[in-house]
Amino acid sequence: MLWHQRYGHLNFKGLKTQKEKGMVIELQSFKIQEITCADCLSGKQTRQAQPKQGNWRASNVLELIHSDICGPINPASKSGKKYFLIFIDDFSRKGWVFLLAIKSEALDCFKEFKILVEKELGQAIKSFRTDRGGEYLSDAFTDFCKEHGIKRQLTTAYTPQ
Incomplete structure (x- = not known):
């Protein structure tokens, strides 16, 4: 988890690739696990887009x-x-x-x-x-x-x- 956080919440498959290619010196071997990181979950949450136009528009002056x-x-x-x-x-x-x-x-x-x-x-x-x-x-x-x-x-x- 420490290396996951140090690398800006890089996924565990990416960390394993870096370990296998010798890109990170002190990274210990690990198995890819389904570890749930609270920060990663909140970063992946989405909300519905705000409508660009309202559902109803006035058809005459002073109507709205x-x-x-x-x-x-x-x-x-x-x-x-x-x-x-x-x-x-x-x-x-x-x-x-x-x-x-x-x-x-x-x-x-x-x-x-x-x-x-x-x-x-x-x-x-x-x-x-x-x-x-x-x-x-x-x-x-x-x-x-x-x-x-x-x-x-x-x-x-x-x-x-």
Whole structure:
């Protein structure tokens, strides 16, 4: 096992070949065994690939809006803004960015965004996709979306194991 580890977890058949050809001086003779090395097993584990595209795409503007908040950003802007909130239309891929001083301004910013795009495009927002950030999970945010008929979609972030 020591030589297996020294050679970067080389398989035992490879170690035996090196011994037989005299490539390693102090390597003692051994029989190839089915020894299970925990590091080799974890290195061979795989996970399913992340999909390159979602299963569903919007077929019209404002049918699906993606949103996320980033921050706190250091240093803050001259006006004291530490966060930015982004909205992206799934169909057109157009994005809007709003600067926030605190995360709790997200609902007011969404209300402002909703008025802006619905007036500009003449359509209503149908679905809103976010992560599970606390700023999106408040009762006020949920009630506002219900009141305006906006379907909520919460995604789960991928965390490597």
